[in-house]
Amino acid sequence: MLSEIQETIVKSFQVLQTTQLVKDKYENILEHLDSGIILFDRNGMLTFINVQMARLLGVSRSSIRGCSLTQIIRHSQMGRFNKRKILRIYKETIIYKKRYHELSDENGRYWLLTVTYGDQMDGDYLISAKDVSDHKQIEQTAYQNDKLAMLGKISASIAHEIRNPLTAIRGFIQLLRPHLLQLGKDEYARIILMEIDRANDIICEFLNSSKPSAPQTITVPVLPLLKEVVLLTESEALLKGCEIVLHEGQSALNISVDVKQIKQVILNIIKNALDAISDLGHYHIGIINLEVKEDLDNAYIHISDNGKGMDHNTLARLFDPFFTTKLSGTGLGLSVSYRIIKNHGGFISVNSTAGEGTEFIISLPKV
Structure with a gap:
């Protein structure tokens, strides 16, 4: 009888040990997924968060485990941007019953959030965040x-x-x-x-x-090209109380481009920057920075300003033909610029925050 009890205890212990090993294994997998995972129980308490989700929220996992949603929002480590996003997700999930959300972070990356709850979760709420920026x-x-x-x-x-x-x-x-x-x-x-x-x-x-014509390319150094554009726009910038600063690095960097078309693109962006700065009034000191960077294959022309910036809706339609926020604009400037850079085998991207400024990055293949 005693031996049977001992055997049952040993078997139970082995089953428990195996279950714990399986649990640890799956928790380890969840913790190191490239997608963010967070789990709330039916009482609204956080029971699990993986490394990626903690990184997205900008907090340490140990400091928020076991916290309620209210405590998380009031967390001292969490930024205002993330707090607003959490409140938005809560509102859309609880009030509007939405299970899918698309958000962008401060770095311009896009995330698809999926909320799973109901009978299959036994009252728990599982939120996953996947980076879909490339898609x-x-x-x-x-x-x-x-x-x-x-x-x-x-x-x-x-x-x-x-x-x-x-x-x-x-x-x-x-x-x-x-x-x-x-x-x-x-x-x-x-x-x-x-x-x-x-x-x-x-x-x-x-x-x-x-419909820009096919580029007639020649090999030119980037910096002299930018200097010519700065000379063309300097007088207009001075009249609007702005300063154009060209950071003279990467002097030996060459690109093969249609000079006239690339000048047109850069002039379009600088003139838009001047308008964005002018909208803030005469007392705002405007600065437009031009800088050239490179990696193994591409040259990157960064054009940034401290103008009024753009909201998410404007950014989403920025390169659309005939879309403009100006009273006298045609809405063709940036759509044409996009086509020109694409015809050169490059890419043009933009990062902007309303009230803070805008940065355009033009990527072109190096010679």
């Missing part, structure tokens, strides 16, 4: 390319329809010109022809804006 970038690039391609088709169609009647009008005016000359009204014909030519030039400019 988001691919999606945005494909969407942008589709819109730019559509813009090119529309522009070509409009230009063709307008050019045909203009050509006919020009021909008839030239036929009438000798009769107008006899009447002493040759000046009228000259003005009409000049205005028709001006209309044709506007159409050509619009076509070039919506």
Whole structure:
């Protein structure tokens, strides 16, 4: 009888030990996932958080384990940005019953949050956060390319329809010109022809804006190119009380580009920066910084300002054709810039915070 009891105890101990080993193994896997994991029990107390989620929240795991949601929000280590995000997730999950949320952090990375609760969780709430920035970038690039391609088709169609009647009008005016000359009204014909030519030039400019030509590339050093752009914009910057600072590093760095097109891109960005600084009023001291960096394959042109910045909604549509926040803007400048950099085999990205400023990063292949 005693031996049977001892055998049962040993078996129970072995089962317990095996269960604990399995539990430790799975906890170890969860702790080191590249996705963030956090678990709340039915009473709202945090029972588990892995390394990645703690890093996202900017707190140590030991300091918040066993805390309630209210205690976490009041945590001294947690930043205001993360507190706002947590409150937003709580509101949308509890009040609006949403199970999926897409958020961006301070570094511009996108995260997909999934909330699991209900009968299968026995009253617990499991929140997972997965980095989907690469997928988001691919999606945005494909969407942008589709819109730019559509813009090119529309522009070509409009230009063709307008050019045909203009050509006919020009021909008839030239036929009438000798009769107008006899009447002493040759000046009228000259003005009409000049205005028709001006209309044709506007159409050509619009076509070039919506569908930039293939780049005619030459090898140039980056810094002299940037210096030329600074010289072109310096006087306008002074009038608006701004300073353009070119950080002269990486002097030997060369790129193969269409100089005219790349100048157009940088001028567009600097002029937008000047407008963003002007919107803050005359008493705001504006600074625009230009800096060149590199890695093994690419040169990076950083253009940052301390203007009014942009909110998330503006950032999401920034490179859309015809989207503008200016009263007199066409909304083509940045969409054209995006196409030009893409045609050069590069990429253009932007980071911005409302009220703090904006930074554009132009990536171009090195020679």
